[in-house]
Amino acid sequence: MSQEKLLEITNLKQHFKTGRHSVVKAVDGLTFDIYKGETFGLVGESGCGKSTTGRTIIRLYDATDGQVLFDGEDVHGKKSRSELKKFNREMQMIFQDPYASLNPRMKVEDIIAEGMDIHNLVNNDEERKNRVHKLLETVGLNREHANRYPHEFSGGQRQRIGIARALAVDPSFIIADEPISALDVSIQAQVVNLLKQLQKEHELTYLFIAHDLSMVKYISDRIGVMYFGKMVELASAEDLYKHPMHPYTQSLLSAIPLPDPDYERSRERFTYDPNDHDTSEEPEFREVRPGHWVLCTTKEFDHYKKEHGTSVKN
Structure with a gap:
């Protein structure tokens, strides 16, 4: 892990109106950095705001207040279409539910290649197919799976497809939003080990969101603990567990x-x-x-x- 900051988050707020005079402060003033090459674990109980934090960082939600700098550039500032396209390629997300995050009407090849098509990363159908096959093998599946539909796979296999889709555009930063919580315990370790392996091979930086502290310790370099929209503690994984x-x-x-x-x-x-x-x-x-x-x-x-x-x- 380098000491070069990839992500700088300052006083980030995400408030939602729930009525005429009612506001839920899902994220309420977070400040932390993520360094290139590290895995930053974000933990807390359900409803603490950790998933909302990830979705706000990647611009699925517009921030209520605060600043998110990615590689020195303001994520929530005004951007041209080409700037947004570049940002969307650099930052990808792996979602919690491997069943709901894949389009049931699309074949696996098209699901994985969708990002390639949007960003014009392949020159022809043959190159597209070869890259999909290589990605499937990278995540522990095989090329025959490319012609199947999502319902033909187990939860663990679907999550591997979601990981392949995220890798398809060669991102530098991936937000993994509780990527193992919907999986059987026997499969969870396999997926986490795959993420660790891919991080080394592709020089990735992760924000790993979860509520299982034991698994977060295993994969993370540093851990931030959230409670009701605020970060209450941040330290190296080892220091947090020992002290x-x-x-x-x-x-x-x-x-x-x-x-x-x-x-x-x-x-x-x-x-x-x-x-x-x-x-x-x-x-x-x-x-x-x-x-x-x-x-x-x-x-x-x-x-x-x-x-x-x-x-x-x-």
Whole structure:
């Protein structure tokens, strides 16, 4: 992983009106960077805003406020058709539901080649077919699958088709929005290992969105934890697991089961209560130690510094 920023997100907000006077703050002031070549894991419970964050980054939603810079360029700024086309090629998405994300009326060859056709990446039908066959083999399928329809495949195979479709335009950044949550446990590891392999082969950068912290730790370099539209903690995967600071992160980690029945019977789960927080001031995202950020008040910040060692400037 390099230290060159590919994505810079500053105070990103995505608010939805649900009535005349009601607003849902799905994403409420996120600030973080993603470096070239890394996998940034984004975790949190259902409804916390993590999928909305991904969809806003890729412009499926227009941001309510804030800035998203991709390779130094403003994603949500005014763009010409050619600029949008270039951006759409560089950034792709793998969706959560492998059943709903593929057009049932299209053959696999046409599904995968759709991006190639839009971006004029092939010169003739033969080249188009050969590239589709190569992509199918890259994701662990075979060329005979090109003439079939989505309903003829299992969930894991469909997700591999979705991955091939994302790779078809040679992107540099892929948002994987809970790509394994709809799959059997036995298939999940296969898909994650495939994503790791493709990252090395194609020099990809990932935003990996999920709620399974154990799987996110396995694939991610750094992890951001979201709670009700805000990021409450951000650190390297290893540091987050060894030294979770925010009570919500601690509650997520305590919910991960371990393959030890005796230990599981006796251990206590940690339940997060947001009312237990210091309410004397509005919490800010602060760097407690190098690379480890926590949403906290000044009082909580001083406590975290004392408890977790080396501090940095506020």
